[in-house]
Amino acid sequence: MDFTDTPEEAAFRDEVRTWLGEHLVGEFAEIGGRGGPADETSWDARVEWERILGRDRWVGLSWPEEYGGRAANFAEQVIFNEEYAKANAPARVSFFGEQLFAPTLIAYGTEEQKRRFLPKIQSIEEFWCQGYSEPNAGSDLSNIQTRAVLDGDEWVINGQKVWTTLAHRAQWCFVITRTDPDAPAHKGISYMLVPMDQPGVTVRPLRQMTGTAEFNEVFFDDASTAKDMVLGEVNDGWKVAMATLGFERGTAFLSQQLAFQGELAELIEVAHKNSATDEATIRQRLAQAYIGVQIMKYNGMRMLTSLKKGALGPEASIGKLYWSTWHRDLGELAMDVLGPESQIVVGEPGDDYALNELQRTFMFSRSETIYAGASEIQRNIIGERVLGLPREPKIESAPKEKT
Amino acid sequence: MDFTDTPEEAAFRDEVRTWLGEHLVGEFAEIGGRGGPADETSWDARVEWERILGRDRWVGLSWPEEYGGRAANFAEQVIFNEEYAKANAPARVSFFGEQLFAPTLIAYGTEEQKRRFLPKIQSIEEFWCQGYSEPNAGSDLSNIQTRAVLDGDEWVINGQKVWTTLAHRAQWCFVITRTDPDAPAHKGISYMLVPMDQPGVTVRPLRQMTGTAEFNEVFFDDASTAKDMVLGEVNDGWKVAMATLGFERGTAFLSQQLAFQGELAELIEVAHKNSATDEATIRQRLAQAYIGVQIMKYNGMRMLTSLKKGALGPEASIGKLYWSTWHRDLGELAMDVLGPESQIVVGEPGDDYALNELQRTFMFSRSETIYAGASEIQRNIIGERVLGLPREPKIESAPKEKT
Amino acid sequence: MNFAFSDEQEQLRDAVRKFLEAKSPSAEVRRLMETTEGYDEAVWKQMAQELGLQSLHLPEAHGGQGFTFVELGIVLEEMGRVLLCAPYFSTVALAANAIMNAGSDEQQGAFLPGIAAGETIAALAFTEPNGKWDASGITMEAQGNGDSYTLDGTKMFVIDGHVANQIVVVARLSGTNGEDGISFFSVDGDASGLTRTPLATMDQTRKQARLDLSGVAATPLGDPGSGWAALSKTLDQAAVCLSNEMVGGAQKVLEMSVDYAKVRVQFGRPIGSFQAIKHKCADMLLEVESAKSAAYYASWAAAEDNEELPVVASLAKAYCSDAYFHAAAENIQIHGGIGFTWEHDAHLYFKRAKSSEILLGDATYHRELLAQRIGI
């Protein structure tokens, strides 16, 4: 048990810090570190910045060196994220490509696929989006109905996806499609790479309760992709899809923890300013939030250490359940700290609905306990796959109505 | 909407108050009002007192006049309970007979059965206990295995019951038995009246975490009862058993609410004395407890009003879930009000484990969210039978292991 | 003892529900919430002329119908159910009550008939930028004497303050503090020196404004300096009214959740057959029913104007705030993805629940107030 840097780690930290000191200047230094994967503030400047990151191989940090990565271990990834956050560097734009798709590609892709896609992800030339959920496949993801049929050398795709973050920015989408409608739910699914810039693909923004449209609907109407654009085996895409979810649930919360620390620090400052810190009940809740965000870090470090030793599986669900609940509670606390002021939003009446950061947290965190596996699903996974509790018995005669 | 007495109600209240003023004197006035249905403190004096109550027809208040009752409506029952509580009159001893069994008997019994049993309940000559739960039939009550087989003019009963309150005091037990083992779970059950004073019945106290034995195990080894000692039809006892549970869930909390008010008032006094009321978080929780106990009253009054108009069904589950949760929270709050003092119990080390009233609430309330239908079962009932949500799908091939 | 609405009261509820279903469907709420005014003039008039809603609990001597807070509660519950966009709460539940509590009979005669007829929109301006709900939050000082005072300063978070013709302003006599010196004044909506700034609100269905007063002429309502009792009572009555309004919204989101849980199929089963969802709904029902019990009882206490009012007002406000917010939040969770889209109404209730929770002081504030009122 040791939370100090080894000499190698200290050297790496120095390298990161030095690089950031040299490059995070001018307009890049002014963008600031806020914004999650779905945030489009200062998009163009952030893209420009991330291309510089990519050029110097800070994008794809953990990838094998043969694909342009640095083969960074978890400790190094943590160090990079820490220093990146401390430097208040711009929020990353390539989350879905670098953090979700690339690890899946490295694990399941052919050599050809890796050579085709990884460099463009690193150079921030191609953005990716995730085509998973459908109107009737939310928590029950295996119920997807989007069909792909092989027609000569091409897959022809028809169906609808929802909650597709940044689909309007993406050149590619990793889509799960049903390629064998007669097989059992999990058995006929393929993991397909589909270009977005084609007539058969329509992206429609989906406005949230925040007033902004972080997500999209994506319609596939005879869209197509080449025959070899399947990751893993045809009809065996479920496990590939689950691997991506593992990356989503597993690593995403690490950089999030740093962002959350920052959010809490800002809230404490607000509470000092408006004297909410005079109230014992607010003090209790601020302390509880601090405990929560620190434990998020400790949990993350324990998980990373265990990863070094072997594998991380469904335990990732603990992290997702934890951070989404914590962030939701923080949003509620923020409103109570602000009091009546919390109810006044940005701008004039008649303007577009615009929230300040704390209000945005209050609202947007409502989606966080739902997307990427709702809290109820995470509890099922923890119960069944971590604790080994029995699954619900199979249903022999399920009700068939759909809406 | 009117919470003041009508002239008739005011007259009834006067009558109750006058009677209590005249009779609640001497040793009876000294016993005090504490204790739930399972409490045996000052048992003999309480029995003596309740015989006087019975003599003057305050036991069986709601029964039809032809069976010695006063045919009191709900408002009158509430008034009686209020005045009884205000007078700090002794805790009642005949809960299971008067409150649970008698209403069921009146609803389902034959004229002969009513004439046989009601007078002895009113005169406090016969006590009753409830033979429902079994080791493998807790939440899943219909899984009972206690068998009753007709042998000539007698039922012969074999099996084991648990959580049988005051079984050692009772002359009779209303027992649910399986009389048709081949029928589906709910279809082969009979509601049987069994004398306790026979060689085939063994009562063994079941010690609780409180150190006291409020409940018992009851073993039936070739115990017997007469053929006509079945309430309702043979094999049709499930609905009779459910009716009793309805009475348990429905009316029990009314007198409880008054007791709870008293408990909270005492706790507030304790908190004043030890200055816990200086702490904002304790103040919040005391206020929340006050809100809770008042709403328990308002909910009860709304329920009673709707009963006047028609029937009360599964809504009773709301009351059970509410009061058991409230009381559990009160117990936890009481410990936090007392602080380190809460951890010191009555007497010397080496004595029997003995708790003061607040400690007893803290502990015993843990059983209250379990007995008479655990909170999880109450939520099922509310969800399915009040809100009309779909039941879990039928299991075609259930796991068969038992432990 | 009878804890039920009378047949006449149920008929009132039916009539109001029918009217609001016709006049305030979701599309209309969404249209009005995007406007700065935040209400429909024609509907406002119809409410007064066809249903007599604005005059319901006002005294018959001043153009009212002489009903009680129980009937007012029913109307507010129905309005909360459909998120009606209208200056009803501000005019009837805040300003009219303030006038009745603080004003002389003559003053009531001057102001109430306009409200009763639906001609006056009124607001109560008492909170300030400090955001406090108690006497200490009132720092605006009144200068003057007799019938002639002037007011300077800022009132904030004034519900419908931007559209009110008549504004009841709470200020204090200079040199006073705490509950001493609290005074009510009437100010015209278009008074000289009054700048009204509509605010962009998180809950777009309830509008707020900032009022900057600079030497504004103000007429005293009642006796300047001795207004605390009237203000305290007004706030208690408003808390009762708001509790009933919240109950309407809470019941509605419960219904939305249950309806959706019955038809939404995942894993081959309606999601309401899973205990995770079923038990959420059960807990919501328990809380919504309990909130109703508290709000209705509080209406009765307000109608009786008995000594229980301060306690049950805080009790109801605290409980209903928590219950509504919890139900509105669970409603989003139960709906999953569509629950947090702009198109679905779940967020409108969620935002109304939060704004109502904060309005007049949140649950923590009212629990502390309750503790004081029951002698803890």
Place this chain on the structure above:
Amino acid sequence: MNFAFSDEQEQLRDAVRKFLEAKSPSAEVRRLMETTEGYDEAVWKQMAQELGLQSLHLPEAHGGQGFTFVELGIVLEEMGRVLLCAPYFSTVALAANAIMNAGSDEQQGAFLPGIAAGETIAALAFTEPNGKWDASGITMEAQGNGDSYTLDGTKMFVIDGHVANQIVVVARLSGTNGEDGISFFSVDGDASGLTRTPLATMDQTRKQARLDLSGVAATPLGDPGSGWAALSKTLDQAAVCLSNEMVGGAQKVLEMSVDYAKVRVQFGRPIGSFQAIKHKCADMLLEVESAKSAAYYASWAAAEDNEELPVVASLAKAYCSDAYFHAAAENIQIHGGIGFTWEHDAHLYFKRAKSSEILLGDATYHRELLAQRIGI
């Protein structure tokens, strides 16, 4: 960065678990908890002589093994897992740390070897009938000077105070208050003027005593009057130790719940297949794992004796208190009827969880302390 126990530490855990499974099964816990002394002399000696548990983190110069709070945390976690009845927490986690923090090297040399050898049972007497955990709770005044002081007054809730040979008493110099004047003294267990009254405790597995001192001769430990820093550090270290002990119990009740949920059949299914039970277990796991993270990290901070210690001590104590109590309470609920019987062990953990929650200040107390320590 490495957040795992070393192989040697895991071996220590295995050895301690094996020992405790043999020496402290449920039947033995139940036997000892009914005694007034509350421990088994032979096992106490074996702990010292065979496993060296009492000497683990004491300095090598004074008979210790020079290990750290990380190893001590492992031992306490295992003890918490089986509810070991022994004066280990009082002797090692409270008194020995107090002596190391407050005493001179010479004084440490006088007292620690006896503890290390398992010959001394020691207690820390600092709380009084007022039940406070901070400096203001210490009202007992010490009279004297040099090496000769006398103590008068009452110490309360003293863990194992009735069986300790040596008692470290915290008092204050007369005329001081707050953090000034805090002083440590050593008092013999059989000192003249000392009356020790064992108390009947709700949690029978952890004994407490009342100590009445009347002109008791007391030897200063360290410099009288300047003991606050040492006391504060001792309490932080004890909070870390207790957090680890609580984690052991919390993990055990989680295992009990999960095991039972797998085999208990109701409605034709194991109850763990129902979401109501499954989700409870999932939440328990999340909290127990988080409690471990907090407790282990706190052990490391204590081992490093770094500036993080005060913050993480309060953090761990607050979180672990809540997590253990919640898990122990859910364990009863999941077990249903048998869960609240005396025969089942669930109540022993429930009571230990509550007594541990309150010991050294409850979660509310530590959250406030944490707020102060992080500058809120």
